[in-house]
Amino acid sequence: MTALETLQAEFQAHLLDQPQHFAAAVKLGGMGVERRLAIYHQAYRARLVETLQDSYGHTVTYLGEDWFESEARAYLIAHPSTQPSLRWFGAAFPAWLAERRPGDPDIAELAALDWALRGAFDAADAPVLTAADLGALPAEAWATLVFALPPSYRRLRLTHNTLAIWQALDQDDVPPAAEALGHELDVLIWRRGSSPHFRSLGALEAAALDGLAGGQSFAALCETLSERFPEADIASEAGSLLRRWVEEELLSFASRR
Known part of the structure; x- marks a missing residue:
């Protein structure tokens, strides 16, 4: 490494409480070296903790600010920032x-939901498929039609x-005690308009x-669903799902293979 790179690496090591000799490179004068370095040491942590608090608002409320800050400070040591953007x-x-x-x-699931919602919120924009777009398609197009999900599309399994718990926190209510579900729950997260949304999914929709x-x-998908869910009226189910997805702005565009 160059002398500058070595100095930068030692400064980062100082911020992360790792062995280093950075203090020896600091010029004397004015405020003492240790006090000056302590300002950067604290400011670095405070900024990263604030970043996590902003990204994980419901998790902060659930854990309490002091407990969350303790976890955040441990996390920033285990996972130092490596990206130019704090996002x-x-x-x-x-x-x-x-x-x-x-x-x-x-706790981890609540944090995962917070993060997924943040990701949906600032995901890239994409054209939204409308009912008029579907109505304009010729009948023969449906044999090879492929629908795309928007960049805001996220999935979790809880x-x-x-x-x-999240909904109670969002309404400023006391959250229920944590309880295991009888089975895993599929959750859809996406952005509708400018607001992120989430809802649970049934097995067929998932x-x-x-x-x-x-x-x-879409045609191949219907065939796959018919094989997997032989007891269901797939034509009716698929039509209902397609209508719901369009209303919820969940399909970004259609293409033909």
Whole structure:
């Protein structure tokens, strides 16, 4: 490394409480060296904690500010910021919480929901498919039609009553006690207009969205669903889902193979 790169690396090591000799490179004068370095040391942590608090608002409320700050400060040591933008600093926070607190999966799931909603909020824009667009398609187009999901599309699989906890926190109510669900719950997250939304999914809709995400044509998707859910009226179910997705602005555009 160059002398400048070495100095920068030692300054970062100082901020992260790692062994270094950075203080020896600081010029004397005015405020003492240790006091001056302490200002940067604290400011660095405070800014990153603020970033996590902004990204994980409901998780902050759930844990309490002091407890969350303690977790955030431990996280920033384990996962130093590596991106030019602070927007991505908290990306590993839910997984890190899951490993750090395996006995409290509700905390990691709540954080994952916070992060997914933030991601949906500032995802790239995309054209929204409308009912008029569908109505304008010729009948023969449906044999090869492929629908695309928008950049804001996210999915989570939850094992606890995390949605109920999030909703209570969002209404400034006392959240229910964390409870394991009888089965895993698929959750859809996306942006409608300028606001992020989420809702739970049934098995058939979850499978249908998986097919769309995998690039299946609508016709092939219907065939797959018929095989997987032989007891269901797939023609009716698929029509209802398509209408709902269009109303919810969940399809970004259509193409033909």
